Amino acid sequence: MKTLTVIEDIRRRMQMRMDADEETEEAEGPKKFSGLSTRLPYALCKDLGIDTTGMTPRQAWEAIEGKGIDPKETFEKKIAEPSKKVDLKKPEKTETVKKGEYSSKVEKFKSTSDCIDFAHKTLGLRFYDLSNMNVDVANTVVSEVANFYDTFEGFKESRKLKAFKQYPKSTSCVAAYAPFTKEVLLRNVKRKDSLSKMKAQAEAQKKTGFWSTGDTEHAMRHEIGHAIGYWLANRGDEIGEKRYREIRKLRLKTKSELGIDKWNRYEKPEIVKKAGKVLSYYSLYSTHEFIAESVAEYMSGHPRETAKKVVDVLLRKDW
Numbered sequence: 001m002k003t004l005t006v007i008e009d010i011r012r013r014m015q016m017r018m019d020a021d022e023e024t025e026e027a028e029g030p031k032k033f034s035g036l037s038t039r040l041p042y043a044l045c046k047d048l049g050i051d052t053t054g055m056t057p058r059q060a061w062e063a064i065e066g067k068g069i070d071p072k073e074t075f076e077k078k079i080a081e082p083s084k085k086v087d088l089k090k091p092e093k094t095e096t097v098k099k100g101e102y103s104s105k106v107e108k109f110k111s112t113s114d115c116i117d118f119a120h121k122t123l124g125l126r127f128y129d130l131s132n133m134n135v136d137v138a139n140t141v142v143s144e145v146a147n148f149y150d151t152f153e154g155f156k157e158s159r160k161l162k163a164f165k166q167y168p169k170s171t172s173c174v175a176a177y178a179p180f181t182k183e184v185l186l187r188n189v190k191r192k193d194s195l196s197k198m199k200a201q202a203e204a205q206k207k208t209g210f211w212s213t214g215d216t217e218h219a220m221r222h223e224i225g226h227a228i229g230y231w232l233a234n235r236g237d238e239i240g241e242k243r244y245r246e247i248r249k250l251r252l253k254t255k256s257e258l259g260i261d262k263w264n265r266y267e268k269p270e271i272v273k274k275a276g277k278v279l280s281y282y283s284l285y286s287t288h289e290f291i292a293e294s295v296a297e298y299m300s301g302h303p304r305e306t307a308k309k310v311v312d313v314l315l316r317k318d319w
């Protein structure tokens with residue numbers, strides 16, 4: 001049968017729906033699952049004996065995850081065999097490392113498979129369809145994730161970033177983060193010149209003011225930044241809501257100070273440039289993008305005031 005194709009199709013549709021880059025100005029606020037994905041978590045919770053009274057679909061997914069179960073795995077099992085109960089299976093344990101030590105464990109790996117091996121064992125990450133990723137790109141991804149783990153303590157344990165995956169060719173996006181599967185999707189990573197192309201693209205985008213940095217790593221940092229956003233601000237609890245609302249306020253303030261009324265992909269170059277002087281024009285599209293662009297700038301090591309403020313709010317605990 002076509003079960004696998006169906007799963008892939010559903011997953012792809014969900015990824016597209018959940019992809020932050022698809023969000024519009026009107027879709028402000030924490031994202032919600034809908035349709036099939038709304039009913040699924042309740043069905044899974046029932047199998048797992050979790051009472052879902054009063055829970056939103058997101059809270060139901062979080063409850064599944066709270067049981068130490070990989071929602072992606074249970075989801076696929078449920079799709080494959082809807083009538084069967086799902087098994088309780090804990091994820092495999094990965095090596096634990098003290099804070100600040102991930103980066104020191106990273107070396108310049110000689111092959112992509114060495115990178116993948118290290119990512120799996122030490123960083124707790126999977127790479128799908130990426131065995132032919134260029135070795136320089138693979139080294140860059142691994143080193144970036146290690147920097148994120150060292151900068152945002154608890155990020156690894158949050159399991160908001162689980163894998164990197166090849167982006168389907170049919171899409172025009174640069175990269176994406178899929179909050180449902182916790183995967184970062186990358187494109188154009190196989191060639192010898194992939195890294196220099198990433199650099200050229202980031203530099204060009206930074207120059208216009210559309211992206212917040214011109215670093216080679218910008219796109220991957222931006223996508224991992226979405227994972228940070230889902231972990232700290234958009235996670236369905238009170239403290240996350242507070243952080244999200246605070247950052248949204250900051251975005252709207254920044255936008256109005258720049259005299260931007262409605263975000264527009266074909267905005268005048270001088271306005272885009274002006275936004276780039278503060279953070280980036282793309283960041284003003286939505287609060288999710290505001291977070292991702294700020295985190296990317298923060299990870300560049302040279303954050304300006306806005307990016308610093310956003311990260312401060314993300315890390316704030318004393319509300």
Ligand SMILES: [Zn+2]
Binds near residue numbers: 222226288289292
């Ligand atoms: Zn984004």
